Amino acid sequence: MSETRVIRIAMNGITGRMGYRQHLLRSILPIRDQGGITLADGSKVTVEPILIGRNEAKIKELAELHGVEQYTTDLDAMINDPSVDVVFDASMTSLRYDTLSKAIAAGKHVFTEKPTAETLTEAVDLARQAQMAGITAGVVHDKLYLPGLVKLRRLVDEGFFGRILSMRGEFGYWVFEGEIQEAQRPSWNYRLADGGSMTTDMYCHWNYVMEGIIGTVKSVNSKTATHIPTRWDEKGEPYEATADDAAYGIFELETPAGDEVVAQINSSWAVRVYRDELVEFQIDGTHGSAVAGLNKCVAQQRAHTPKPVWNPDLPVTESFRDQWSEVPANADLDNGFKLQWEEFLADVVAGREHRFGLLSAARGVQLAELGLQSAAERRTLDVPEISL
Structure with a gap:
């Protein structure tokens, strides 16, 4: 042996x-x-x-x-x-x-x-x-190893979506200010001088998620905000939050086949969760759509897509969530x-x-640097290729 x-x-x-x-x-x-x-x-x-x-x-x-x-x-x-x-x-x-x-x-x-x-x-x-x-x-x-995104990537590889049209992501939760209830994140996250910033923290994640599931990020248009201007640190002392606590981004992606895809990702530490998981991504394509969180992934094929009709005068009687099917893992996925x-x-x-x-x-x-620059200059920026 x-x-x-x-x-x-x-x-x-x-x-x-x-x-x-x-x-x-x-x-x-x-x-x-x-x-x-x-x-x-x-x-x-x-x-x-x-x-x-x-x-x-x-x-x-x-x-x-x-x-x-x-x-x-x-x-x-x-x-x-x-x-x-x-x-x-x-x-x-x-x-x-x-x-x-x-x-x-x-x-x-x-x-x-x-x-x-x-x-x-x-x-x-x-x-x-x-x-x-x-x-x-x-x-x-x-995140690319998480069960939900493993399933989502498998659907891409199997051609489930047909031509991918768009991707949208929602991430975040309410981080308490620290005055009455203790904050769930360290105070340096909200001080720019200490390296804090939602954009700096999360855009490096979203870049590899978009790369790993769909394709290359070609441009970014981002809006940042500091929604909570005053927070309380670990000693209970108030401080000015100088870093952005939310970032709202629109990205242009290119698939390996050369198709253009629009991605929208909202990231916020000042939002209350009305989702199944703290982060969710939805991909829509000509042949189907899917929504994935950290663990769960549901999908809807073109043939099973209902035909809703807009009528604000009548209450909705159908459950849209029930019209999706859960994607099986087909394997034991570890941490x-x-x-x-x-x-x-x-x-x-x-x-x-x-x-x-x-x-x-x-x-x-x-991408994080360009996201902050885009927000400061209020314009869309191309993402140049990096080579060593």
Whole structure:
């Protein structure tokens, strides 16, 4: 029996919400506890996390809680530790470029949250650094691994929609101001100087969702807003919200077949949810339509499409939601973050490029920059192609 290879992962920013819940608790620890993953050649690889954070007491508590042997506040020491194979970063966006640059220079493989940098220039530079270093770099594209979007992509691949006409997305929920009820998101999210911004946060996601399901983003027209001008921080102190808490975007897409598709995506932390899930995407095509959330996907074929007639004088008696059919998973789909981690680790062992790398992340940063510029200038902007 072949020996199981152990990949040591320095996990930076692990005390944050995403770093802890999705990457440590729901991805790396389950991979460790299940005995690793079996690769295509039959060999096995498992993981050994090293927890890194600024609060030593907190990371020590997490390490003891989850049976993790090593933890530290010294990120640089772990980056330069020859026994470390992968550096993962889920810390603040403003620190990410320096962290990833150091890790790449040290010859480490990198896996990171988004955005990968505060500017397009830095994001492209990171992609160049990784290419020159020959390391495997992965960027979290978790939404493409979610059951709902996996089903939606399958419908695209099977030609269910015919010619795709449009895509629309609704994302968001009410984030409490923090005065009476505690806010569900950290206060830096709403301060521009600290890297906050709905556009900066979410357009990098929407870019890979649109790319991964339909095609290339060719233009953007965006409107931003700061609907809640005053919020309260973690200490209960009021502060001015200088970052946009909502972004309303219209995007022109091009499919691999050359068809033009119009996408509309609304993102808001000042909206109350009247949807089945916190994010939903609808695709309409000549032969059918589908709506997907994080888990569920429903579809309506052309032959099953009803023929409503507009009549404001009569109450609606039909249930439009009941006219859609649920799309089956036809497979057991694990946590999206965990699935991408497993794919990335297999790429690390094989020494190959990860399909969602730093160049894909740079396109997300580019779309966020153009979205903010579009809103400021009140005009539609083309999205230029990025090359290394």
